[in-house]
Amino acid sequence: MSILLIEAFYGGSHKQLVDLLQEDIEDCVLFTLPAKKWHWRARTAALYFMQTIPASANYRILFASSVLNLTELIALRPDFGKLKKVFYFHENQLIYPVQKCQERDFQYGYNQILSCLVADIVVFNSAYNMESFLTSIGKFMKLMPDHRPKCLEESIRPKCQVLYFPVKFPDVRRFMPEHKLALLEHTPGAKGNGNPYPFMSLPFQEKDDKTVGLTKNNNSDMRSVHCKGQTEGCTSLQDRPHNLITTPREVNKTTSSKSTSHCQREDGPCEACNLCRTPEGLEDQKKPLHIVWPHRWIEAVYCGCYPLCPKALVYPEIFPAEYLYSTPEQLFKRLLKFCKRPDIIRKHLYKGKMAQFSWAALRGKFRSLLTTEPKEDL
Missing domain, CATH: 3.40.50.2000 (Glycogen Phosphorylase B;)
Structure with missing residues (x-):
């Protein structure tokens, strides 16, 4: 050795x-x-x-x-x-x-x-x-x-x-909403080194149940990614239906065919948006917002969380400015907005880069x- x-x-x-x-x-x-x-x-x-x-x-x-x-x-x-x-x-x-x-x-x-x-x-x-x-x-x-x-x-x-x-990013495609799957294709950790899926296992959250990540300090010790376990129970990978998307080719095919049907507006649903007009889409907008302190951001954002971090310590180095707050008042206002309109979080596509943190x-x-x-x- x-x-x-x-x-x-x-x-x-x-x-x-x-x-x-x-x-x-x-x-x-x-x-x-x-x-x-x-x-x-x-x-x-x-x-x-x-x-x-x-x-x-x-x-x-x-x-x-x-x-x-x-x-x-x-x-x-x-x-x-x-x-x-x-x-x-x-x-x-x-x-x-x-x-x-x-x-x-x-x-x-x-x-x-x-x-x-x-x-x-x-x-x-x-x-x-x-x-x-x-x-x-x-x-x-x-x-x-x-x-x-x-x-x-x-x-x-x-x-x-x-x-x-x-970070060896986990395989989260089975519970990610389809409009966010394309982001995973641009992260080298999703492709691995030789083995196409060398992922670590993580707790799972429901497919459309997105969360906001928050923090008080720069603790790097991972605890969990939030799931609906408190009321409905976590869904494991083995329990997910086998007909969900499982390959990069299927991911690209599905996201390209449905990308035009997802509303990207933050001021409200558009008239032509199928996500907002369908009963499932309307019901999804009514789901409560889940707020977590994940402690491991490089993984939480990859799993679909919306990061909301202080404009201090290491966070400005990792996240774009739109995900940072400077004062408790700013944090309160943004949380209030997201709690009233959780669909903003669910429709949002993360604008930062995760590739630089992947083991690949x-x-x-x-x-x-x-x-x-x-x-x-x-």
Whole structure:
């Protein structure tokens, strides 16, 4: 095994990433700790891995998330020092929210700064994550009473790059309304790598029951995609009728033949719109709006949710301006409008791009990241 994957917090998105790397990239070996007691993992994981990971002359790459104190591990295992060390940030401890009654623990952010100095490549899951970390280093180090180090941002920045978190998009065609199916055809994750349908499974929602996604923070831990389980029960993939659309060719044929019958107006139904004139269409407009906090946006929007996010943190980097709000008053007005007219959400076609977040699009970049440089002497 030439690629050493280390995850000190093996759960949620951290687990999803290293599992994906191990599955799709050759010559990987994975060492982990359970996703419990995060603070203790950040403090002590290096010592555990020092004793657990066997020595091997085959290692060429070390990939670890920012929970691990990489500096300690390299000091404890000098044989790892010669490896190409890739340090991946899911979040950073210089700006990560803390409880109001609690002061930020200096040590966690300090450990991440030291680890960046030791790493060969520092990777962030968004430009916001990268810039918020780098530009906060100077202010953060001023917490030291004296003898403060200088020019740390300048030393670390040349090593940094952005590589979005990769998503294997689920197969949602069986419960998507037909007028939204065409959007999936433009996302590489819907086509896969060799296998045309390499999807993860997700909870399912009723075919025409669209939702609005909302959030309070930038938590990346996936919970669920909303379904009508509270009143009518979730419908699994196996329970769906087998005559629903199942192939890209059928998707294109159906959407092209019916695209003219769907109303795209947000001010009300048009006279020639079959979706609005049929009894089914009128009944659909009366269905209540479902509002959820999905936590995993890159998946929720793909499943047909309408994103409604604060114009802050990473959201402007991901979503077009029309899906963002600046104040609670703006959020209230938009929610009020959507609750009165849920058909606006159901008819809406998402105007952003999802392809850049798919594993199909990012796989090559991760593979390049986890290869040694030409003529590198290890």
